[in-house]
Amino acid sequence: MNPFIDYHLATSNNLPAYSQKLQEYWLASNGLFVRSHRRELEVCLQIAQTQVAGLQPIEPYFRLTVPKVKSQIITDIINTATINQEQEILFYLGVANxxxxxxxxxxxAxxxxxxSLESSLSQTYTEALVEIHSHGNLVAYPSSTDNEEERGKFRVFAIIGTLDATPTIYTRIGLYNHFFPIDPNLIFELPSHIICLN
Known part of the structure; x- marks a missing residue:
């Protein structure tokens, strides 16, 4: 038995309540899914597509259980990152009340x-739902360094880039060792001048 992961077969049309494990793998008639939740977010995302006779299908979902990030916060982050476009910068975002x-x-940087030079036990780190970092004037796509640094976490990761022109944003969810690109509009109220890359 894995103390962090549950494994299930989708034998019913309705998924049960979340277990106490960090993540759940579900084999369904339409593929393999991974499911997890935290206070602000519930997700069930497809890892592999296939056909399995005798099981029920699962519909993937991304449910933000708190309001979206306000556009003013994104504007403030972009303005801060633009001050020194030649250097990356990291931000943590979280929700309280x-x-x-x-x-x-x-x-x-x-x-x-x-x-970050802060402890991984600091409150701002442990309670953060979103990590955003800049790529300065470069394109806002994850690098191999980003992939390595963001593994093992359950949160939303965003990158802002092309700050010398029209700002762009790329967003994905990290579900421990899985990454899934998501539409930035699912979590952010974006200013109209920002281009989404997903």
């Missing part, structure tokens, strides 16, 4: 990477 906060941790 249905209100979003954002925090710029003490960090070390260069033109190609950024890392």
């Amino acid at each position: 249905n209100q979003w906060w954002f925090h710029t941790p003490l960090q070390t 260069s033109s190609t990477q950024v890392a």
